[in-house]
Amino acid sequence: MAEASVTLSKEIMQLRQFFRAAMNDQLFGDEIAWAALALLDLDQIVSLPEDARRSRLFCDALSVWTAVAGTERKNNFSGSDLLASTAPVATPGQLMLILTEVMGLASQDAAAALRLSVAEAADLAKVARAELEQGVTGRVLIIEDEPLIAEGVAMLVESLGVEVVAMARSRDQAVALAAKHRPDVVLADFDLGGGGTGLDAVKQISSEMSAVAIFITAFPDEVLTGEDYEPTFVLAKPYRERALRTALAYSLKAPRAELVE
Numbered sequence: 001m002a003e004a005s006v007t008l009s010k011e012i013m014q015l016r017q018f019f020r021a022a023m024n025d026q027l028f029g030d031e032i033a034w035a036a037l038a039l040l041d042l043d044q045i046v047s048l049p050e051d052a053r054r055s056r057l058f059c060d061a062l063s064v065w066t067a068v069a070g071t072e073r074k075n076n077f078s079g080s081d082l083l084a085s086t087a088p089v090a091t092p093g094q095l096m097l098i099l100t101e102v103m104g105l106a107s108q109d110a111a112a113a114l115r116l117s118v119a120e121a122a123d124l125a126k127v128a129r130a131e132l133e134q135g136v137t138g139r140v141l142i143i144e145d146e147p148l149i150a151e152g153v154a155m156l157v158e159s160l161g162v163e164v165v166a167m168a169r170s171r172d173q174a175v176a177l178a179a180k181h182r183p184d185v186v187l188a189d190f191d192l193g194g195g196g197t198g199l200d201a202v203k204q205i206s207s208e209m210s211a212v213a214i215f216i217t218a219f220p221d222e223v224l225t226g227e228d229y230e231p232t233f234v235l236a237k238p239y240r241e242r243a244l245r246t247a248l249a250y251s252l253k254a255p256r257a258e259l260v261e
Contacts, residue, residue, distance in 0.1 A: 004043045004045070004046045005037075007046050008042060008046060008057060010221070010224075011053055011054045012033075012037065012057070014054065014103065014224070015033055015057060015058060015061055016029060016030055017103075017224065017230070017232075017233070017234060018098065018099070018103055019032050019033040019036075019061075020033075020232055021090070021102070021232055021233060021247075022090050022095060022098065024090075024232070024251075026229075026230065026232070032065065033061070036061040036065050037061065040060050041060075045057050045060070055105055055106065055109040058099065058103070058109070058110075058113055059109055059112055059113040062114065063115070066114065066115060091124070091128055092114055092121075092124050093124030093125050093127055095110075096110055096111070096114060096116075096121045096122075096125040096128065097125050097128055097129060097132070097246045097250070098247075098250065099114075100125070101240070101242050101243050101246045102233060102235070102246055102247050107122065129246070132246065132249040132253055133160060133245065133249050135161075136160055136162060136249045136252050136253055137161065137162065137163075137252070138162050138183075138184040138185060138252040139163050139165045139183045139185075140163065140165065140183055140184070140185045140186070140248070141164075141165055141166050141168065141177060141178055141181060141187070141205075141211075142154055142157070142164060142166070142167045143167075143168045143186060143187065143188035143198045143201055143202070144168075144187075144188070144189045144198075145169045145170070145189065145192045145193045145195055146189075147169075149189075150169075153187055153244070154167065156244060156245065157187070157248065160248065160249060162185075162248065162252065165177075165181040165183055166180070166181050166183075168201070169192065169195055170194075170195025170201075171192060171195055171196030171197065171198075171200050171201040172195070173195070174188070174201040174202075175201055175204050178201075178205040178208070178209065178211070179208065182209060182211075183211050184212065184251075184252060185211060185212045185213075185214060185248060185252060186201075186202055186212070186213050187214050187215075187244075187248070188201065188213060188215050188231075189215070189216060189217050190215060190217040190218075190219045190222050191217070191218070191219060197222075198215065198217070199215075199222070199223055199229075202229075202231065203229050212231075212232050212251040213232055213233075214231060214232060214233040214235065214244075214247050214248065214251060215234045216235045216239050217235075217237060218236070218237040220236050232247075232251060233247040233251070235247065
C-alpha cells in the first residue's frame with residue numbers, strides 16, 4: 001500500500017482537498033480522508049490506466065464514507081468509527097458541485113460516488129447552485145500581483161454580491177490589509193513575483209484569524225504540498241468562472257464540521 005500511496009500522491013492530495021471542503025475543516029477533512037484510504041485497495045486503483053485513477057479513487061473513498069456516515073459508532077479511536085461519526089456539512093447537491101465544478105470529475109463519476117443517478121445528481125446540483133448563490137455575503141481579500149487578473153477576480157466576486165475589501169500585490173501588504181479588514185475569505189495567487197508567495201501570506205494570516213483560503217494559481221503542486229497548512233480550495237489557472245463561484249459561495253455559506261452524536 002505504501003508504494004501505491006506514492007504513485008497516487010497527487011490524487012490523494014486532491015482527495016484530501018475535497019474532504020476538507022466537504023467538512024469545511026482542514027483537520028476533520030484530513031482525518032476522514034486517511035480513514036477512508038485505509039479501507040481502500042490502492043494497488044487495484046494503481047493497476048488502472050493513469051487517466052482513470054483519480055475518478056476511481058474518489059468514487060471508492062466517497063462510497064466508503066457515504067455508506068457509513070452518521071451511523072452508530074462503537075469506538076471513537078478507530079478509523080471506521082471516525083467515518084461513522086462524521087457526516088458531510090455539504091448537502092448532496094453541494095458535494096456534486098464541488099466534485100464536478102471544482103475538482104473536475106465527470107458528472108457520471110461524481111453521481112456514482114454519491115450513490116445517485118445522473119439525473120438526480122443534476123437536479124440536486126441545480127438547486128444547490130441557486131441556494132449557494134442566493135443571498136451570499138462576506139468580505140474578501142484578493143492577493144494577486146497581476147493587476148488585470150486581480151480586477152477580473154474582483155469583478156466575479158462582486159457579481160455574487162460579495163464585498164472585496166482590499167487587493168494586495170505582496171506578502172507583507174496582504175498581511176497588513178488582512179489585519180486591517182479581517183476578511184472572511186482570502187483569494188490568493190502563489191507566485192507574487194518579488195513580493196514573496198501567497199502561501200506565506202496566507203499562512204501568516206490564518207495564524208492570526210479564521211479566514212478560508214482559496215488559491216488561484218498556475219502552481220497548484222506548490223500549494224498542495226502535504227505539509228502543515230493547505231488551503232480549502234486550489235483552482236488551477238486558467239480557472240473556470242463557475243469553479244470560483246462555487247468555491248467562494250460554498251466557503252462563505254457552509255457550516256463547520258462536527259461529530260454526529
